[in-house]
Amino acid sequence: MKANKKTRLGRGISAIFNSSSKFNTVENTLIQNININSIKLNPYQPRTYINNKEIQELSDSILTYGLIQPITVRKVNHSEYELISGERRLTASKLAGLSQIPVFIKNIEDNQMLEVALVENIQRQDLDPIEIALSLKQLISEYNIKHDTLGKKIGKSRSTISNYIRLLKLDPIIQAGVRDKIISMGHAKAILNILDQKLQLKLYQEIIKNKYSVRETEQIVKTRKIKENRIPVQSKIILSNQFQKIEKELAVFFNQKVNLKISKNGNGKIEIPFQSEKKIR
Numbered sequence: 228m229k230a231n232k233k234t235r236l237g238r239g240i241s242a243i244f245n246s247s248s249k250f251n252t253v254e255n256t257l258i259q260n261i262n263i264n265s266i267k268l269n270p271y272q273p274r275t276y277i278n279n280k281e282i283q284e285l286s287d288s289i290l291t292y293g294l295i296q297p298i299t300v301r302k303v304n305h306s307e308y309e310l311i312s313g314e315r316r317l318t319a320s321k322l323a324g325l326s327q328i329p330v331f332i333k334n335i336e337d338n339q340m341l342e343v344a345l346v347e348n349i350q351r352q353d354l355d356p357i358e359i360a361l362s363l364k365q366l367i368s369e370y371n372i373k374h375d376t377l378g379k380k381i382g383k384s385r386s387t388i389s390n391y392i393r394l395l396k397l398d399p400i401i402q403a404g405v406r407d408k409i410i411s412m413g414h415a416k417a418i419l420n421i422l423d424q425k426l427q428l429k430l431y432q433e434i435i436k437n438k439y440s441v442r443e444t445e446q447i448v449k450t451r452k453i454k455e456n457r458i459p460v461q462s463k464i465i466l467s468n469q470f471q472k473i474e475k476e477l478a479v480f481f482n483q484k485v486n487l488k489i490s491k492n493g494n495g496k497i498e499i500p501f502q503s504e505k506k507i508r
Contacts (some may be wrong), residue, residue, distance in 0.1 A: 255345075260327070260330075262326065263326060264325060264326075265307055267308070267309055269309055269310045277315060283322070289325070290324075294329060296316065296318055297330050298311075299311040299312045299333060300477060301333050302332055311344050341365060343361045355404050356391060356407050357395075360393075362397050367383065380395070390412075397418065397427065398427055399425060400431070404435075409435060414434055414436055414441055418434075418444070418448070430448070433447075470495075474487045477497065477499075
């Protein structure tokens with residue numbers, strides 16, 4: 228059975244072409260089969276986390292069917308290439324034992340690497356929301372680019388860019404939950420409406436425990452925000468008959484309205500308003 232699998236190694240897109248180096252050139256992009264060990268990782272790679280279980284599953288699939296979708300690289304020199312996107316596929320292909328791998332070769336400059344890698348990964352949905360957020364923030368800070376300009380470059384709206392970057396305000400534990408798909412980006416966006424990170428964490432734990440949907444989470448947040456913003460109304464303490472009598476007697480004595488105020492603990496104060504010296508004169 229193992230021998231059978233070995234005979235299928237590297238099939239997939241590479242099986243469509245022959246073994247020559249050049250296959251197709253479209254828009255400055257070359258499709259080619261190259262030595263897998265000649266590819267080094269992208270220093271601008273947006274991906275920061277790889278799930279080992281998913282890599283193993285992808286590797287098993289490559290063993291059976293080959294690599295269907297080529298990775299994207301750029302040529303560094305005559306024998307070396309640099310990964311632009313497809314780190315999961317590259318790692319899984321190495322795990323599967325492939326010696327050669329189909330790639331798209333793009334001719335791009337250093338200052339385009341992060342932008343192109345981000346676009347490539349977003350289009351293939353290869354990144355989690357936190358990785359996208361970190362990459363977007365890096366692009367904005369390094370190139371001093373506005374949200375709407377960046378959105379046009381990568382095919383996302385300004386509000387989408389802002390929503391991703393806002394995820395970085397979440398507590399790191401919640402960010403990890405988004406990465407591990409414990410909660411969705413919709414849950415995370417709802418949690419962001421709570422400013423206190425301790426309360427964010429409390430709600431996060433409730434979502435997991437009770438398996439709240441995004442809609443339910445939004446409703447909980449809305450209800451809690453109403454409670455937080457509600458100004459507590461102090462209940463007025465009604466004076467006893469004895470204090471009411473004293474209040475009236477003082478008013479007569481001073482020929483002025485007098486207020487007696489009693490606090491909940493029983494202490495009180497007497498308020499006697501008076502006019503300015505100018506009016507008295």
